Amino acid sequence: MPELIFPLDSNKRFTDQAKIGHNRWHPEIPPVAWVKPGDSFRVHCREWFDGAIHNDDSAEDIRDAPLTTVHALSGPFAVEGAEPGDLLVVDILDVGPIPQEDSGPLAGQGWGYTGIFPTKNGGGFLTEQFPDAYKAIWDFSGQTATSRHIPAVSFTGIVHPGLIGTAPSAALLSKWNARESALRATDPLRVPPLALPPEPRDAVLGSVPPSEFDRIAAEAARTAPPRENGGNQDIKNLTKGSRVFYPVFVSGANLSVGDLHFSQGDGEITFCGAIEMGGFLDLRVEVIKEGMQTYGVGENAIFMPGRTSPQYSEWLAFSGVSVTLDGEQRYLDSHLAYQRACLHAIDYLTAFGYRPEQAYLLLGAAPIEGRLSGVVDIPNSCATVYLPTAIFDFDVRPGASGPVRVPQGTSAPHAGFD
Ligand code: ZN
Numbered sequence: 001m002p003e004l005i006f007p008l009d010s011n012k013r014f015t016d017q018a019k020i021g022h023n024r025w026h027p028e029i030p031p032v033a034w035v036k037p038g039d040s041f042r043v044h045c046r047e048w049f050d051g052a053i054h055n056d057d058s059a060e061d062i063r064d065a066p067l068t069t070v071h072a073l074s075g076p077f078a079v080e081g082a083e084p085g086d087l088l089v090v091d092i093l094d095v096g097p098i099p100q101e102d103s104g105p106l107a108g109q110g111w112g113y114t115g116i117f118p119t120k121n122g123g124g125f126l127t128e129q130f131p132d133a134y135k136a137i138w139d140f141s142g143q144t145a146t147s148r149h150i151p152a153v154s155f156t157g158i159v160h161p162g163l164i165g166t167a168p169s170a171a172l173l174s175k176w177n178a179r180e181s182a183l184r185a186t187d188p189l190r191v192p193p194l195a196l197p198p199e200p201r202d203a204v205l206g207s208v209p210p211s212e213f214d215r216i217a218a219e220a221a222r223t224a225p226p227r228e229n230g231g232n233q234d235i236k237n238l239t240k241g242s243r244v245f246y247p248v249f250v251s252g253a254n255l256s257v258g259d260l261h262f263s264q265g266d267g268e269i270t271f272c273g274a275i276e277m278g279g280f281l282d283l284r285v286e287v288i289k290e291g292m293q294t295y296g297v298g299e300n301a302i303f304m305p306g307r308t309s310p311q312y313s314e315w316l317a318f319s320g321v322s323v324t325l326d327g328e329q330r331y332l333d334s335h336l337a338y339q340r341a342c343l344h345a346i347d348y349l350t351a352f353g354y355r356p357e358q359a360y361l362l363l364g365a366a367p368i369e370g371r372l373s374g375v376v377d378i379p380n381s382c383a384t385v386y387l388p389t390a391i392f393d394f395d396v397r398p399g400a401s402g403p404v405r406v407p408q409g410t411s412a413p414h415a416g417f418d
Contacts, residue, residue: 273364
């Protein structure tokens with residue numbers, strides 16, 4: 001086993017650990033450990049909400065989830081010799097749930113969760129149709145996930161970090177803050193917001209000294225969006241065996257990681273659509289000197305996905321085009337087209353007895369494929385969502401005898417606002 005350089009005690013909160021991680025991006029968050037090119041090392045990760053979501057049959061914890069506390073990130077890990085302009089090569093050697101034998105209270109100890117976030121607390125891809133909070137708990141058996149809240153499905157997880165990236169430079173950070181606040185200013189009262197400004201409340205900044213804390217907390221970027229440094233890209237294929245090439249913006253590169261997922265569908269559509277968990281990662285790093293310019297990698301990371309995807313070969317796919325539910329034509333709006341494809345799949349699954357929220361949770365969590373199938377045929381873009389037929393315990397294909405009805409167990413827990 002590679003040396004464990006960032007241990008976490010499952011019985012302690014993120015801020016009570018021996019080594020403290022962070023939940024904002026800022027170039028001045030000091031490295032928590034140094035590694036050398038060629039080193040392999042193990043890192044533990046808290047689940048992104050640091051234990052706020054529980055293995056129970058209530059969605060009140062999702063409704064009231066403390067969004068200012070996310071993401072609980074492990075790091076930063078500095079790499080000797082890495083300088084701005086280099087490429088940091090990160091090999092994901094292994095990744096999995098918390099390595100403990102009995103199941104405990106934390107997501108990752110034999111179970112994980114998917115949430116539909118309410119419009120008033122985060123929202124999601126289909127928040128107009130699903131304004132309230134829902135939750136599904138998933139149980140892990142080896143590589144397989146099942147849920148007491150979504151009957152008659154089981155699937156193989158593609159374990160991956162939802163969030164991994166390098167620290168921004170001061171110049172890049174101010175660019176982020178400027179462009180995101182300009183967007184926010186176009187509709188400052190929107191719910192959910194157009195972008196999340198820096199938020200000092202609940203900021204965790206590793207070993208930043210108290211004298212600098214308030215200034216850095218007021219400048220540091222939130223971790224929700226993916227950006228030039230990688231970050232919260234939620235790419236389900238960044239699994240074991242992947243190699244990622246990150247731009248380096250600060251001396252040491254300052255790599256951080258967190259938000260582990262047992263599984264996720266393309267788009268992570270419910271906002272917390274993956275199966276969230278804590279766990280471990282084994283990483284190896286190398287540096288390509290001046291690689292950003294050599295390979296033209298300035299805009300964002302590039303990567304080679306791992307070779308351990310689940311073996312699904314048959315799919316039932318749904319398409320959508322860029323026309324709103326009210327019948328309004330939009331011009332090549334692929335976001336809308338993917339929403340329509342997902343709503344199409346949700347409608348279809350309700351014919352088998354699923355409630356719409358169960359189908360929505362499933363599309364977020366299962367290894368579905370999402371594609372931009374057509375983006376040039378004016379005025380409609382076409383997006384498609386592919387469901388692996390083998391994840392269902394029954395025949396999900398259309399047929400002359402009509403849909404079977406799945407037995408309803410517990411429905412997905414729900415919580416609205418009074
Ligand atoms: Zn996540």
